[in-house]
Amino acid sequence: MTTETKKLRGRPRVFDMDEALDKALQIFWQRGYEGASLAELTEALGVNKPSLYAAFGNKEELFMKALSKYTTGPVAFVRDVINEPTSHAVAKRFLYEAADFLTQPSHPKGCMIVQGALSGGESAEMVKKVLIQYRNAYENLLTKRFEQAKQDGDLLSDADPHALAKYLATLHQGMSVQATSGASNDDLKAIADLALSAWPKAK
Amino acid sequence: MTTETKKLRGRPRVFDMDEALDKALQIFWQRGYEGASLAELTEALGVNKPSLYAAFGNKEELFMKALSKYTTGPVAFVRDVINEPTSHAVAKRFLYEAADFLTQPSHPKGCMIVQGALSGGESAEMVKKVLIQYRNAYENLLTKRFEQAKQDGDLLSDADPHALAKYLATLHQGMSVQATSGASNDDLKAIADLALSAWPKAK
DNA sequence: TAAATAATATACCAATTGTTACAAAAAAAT
DNA sequence: ATTTTTTTGTAACAATTGGTATATTATTTA
CATH class of the missing domain: 1.10.357.10 (Tetracycline Repressor, domain 2)
Incomplete structure (x- = not known):
């Protein structure tokens, strides 16, 4: 059991973080850091901006996390x-x-x-x-x-x-x-x- | 006499087009097309936007002209x-x-x-x-x-x-x-x- | 000197940039 | 059932993006 799904309280997240990060990776990969706009990112991820920011931080952090996923994937x-x-x-x-x-x-x-x-x-x-x-x-x-x-x-x-x-x-x-x-x-x-x-x- | 300076009428251009294009080239060279903003370009060229547009067209045309200068320079x-x-x-x-x-x-x-x-x-x-x-x-x-x-x-x-x-x-x-x-x-x-x-x- | 021409500077434009306030919604805990 | 916690959606934010309208200034031509 790698992903310990502990019961979290509060409204449950509607998207899968890993899948979302994967999609962000594709966008950054194709467009580059500056070429990828938040509009395109949220559109592709199917996640609105506040949720994206809550989950990954800002654009730069999102890129870094996608980059990390790239290197380990x-x-x-x-x-x-x-x-x-x-x-x-x-x-x-x-x-x-x-x-x-x-x-x-x-x-x-x-x-x-x-x-x-x-x-x-x-x-x-x-x-x-x-x-x-x-x-x-x-x-x-x-x-x-x-x-x-x-x-x-x-x-x-x-x-x-x-x-x-x-x-x-x-x-x-x-x-x-x-x-x-x-x-x-x-x-x-x-x-x-x-x-x-x-x-x-x-x- | 390569540059035939014919008497043009109207207010004379205050900047040298060739020098300006050279400066634009430096910016594009360093920043890339998208990374170079019009603000940085006009700042570096010492030319305000309307003059820049009148002289070179839009950003894309300016890039193409700088690129052309790059290849011949x-x-x-x-x-x-x-x-x-x-x-x-x-x-x-x-x-x-x-x-x-x-x-x-x-x-x-x-x-x-x-x-x-x-x-x-x-x-x-x-x-x-x-x-x-x-x-x-x-x-x-x-x-x-x-x-x-x-x-x-x-x-x-x-x-x-x-x-x-x-x-x-x-x-x-x-x-x-x-x-x-x-x-x-x-x-x-x-x-x-x-x-x-x-x-x-x-x- | 007046008309014509062309470049200037200021100030603006709508659209997009990344980012966030805020209130509603959904779950767990009391 | 109420409180607590967290995510969601909408709607906005200031700043910046590329691009212009407009009026002024400087020059040549008549």
Whole structure:
């Protein structure tokens, strides 16, 4: 029993918070933080503004919660990537799964962490910063994995873990832009293959 | 005499259209289409709204004109890239100049054609489309250059010009995101070097 | 000097932005 | 049955959005 439904008093909430957050995620994913208006959000969620504010706080908090759901939901798989046995396998799986994910027709194209708030006005500043942190966090994860690969002898001593991680992150971010612009899964796979041919050989 | 200053009648314009457009470009470059408000634009240009509208049309037209200035100004150099003698030289110069340009401290980080309107509300739809066209146009330029390289024997017959062009475009777009997120010139150069090591050898 | 022309500044417009007061409604607790 | 608690719906809020009407000012032409 994960969700302990304790008897709460007061008028019961008419909507499911998790479903609502999911719908908010879709909107933010597609429109970006500033591009998503509260009118569109409440409309899509089927929840009026006071209820939305009571449940999630303001727009920024709603975005952050949707973002959190994004990282533990749709893109949770990327954390497993580092468990591949070799650095090459890590890179390959990362780029291939990115290609699949970014072009999936079941949800908006591209990555929310990349496109959620790249540019924008003053009001998007905080969201922008947080998204940069998310991107850096994942990049650091890859860096550490490739440092490990060096210790394993899987990467030669002249390999640069930081550069390799940034290379993959850059490709992912570029592929995200490509996907949003209409690139197909095959297009991205071809890019991934080309990119992988640059991968340093093991000893 | 490029600018024929014909005697116009009526009250003379108090601001320089070219300078004003340049300032608008900076704002759009940094904020994106939707993120740039008319208040910020008029403030930065030192021109009040009626004058701005009389001179450039509405916000969308102003953006398009700034975009046009962008392509014939700051990023005009990318058209020369295809004149390099080999496909590898084209790729190298493209990525290196991108690294320099995207991190230059004299103007906003990143590329306006990438970040100008990746996501956004309904009102940004047209701008979004136009930016995609610009990106595709340059990608096609690279594709054609690499098709030529195949005919030249500079690329082997199994090379895929389309994929190579998309590979470079993707790297550029990813590097643009990286630059906006704080990556340094050296970071981007290291990415470029790695990316170039994937380049197919000539016969 | 007067007429014609065009850009200026102020002040406004309706529509939308994110956010909230407030009263009615629905449940549990007393 | 009444109180307490919480959510709901309506309706509003000030601020900002992109965009203009209008009157004034500055210039050239006649």
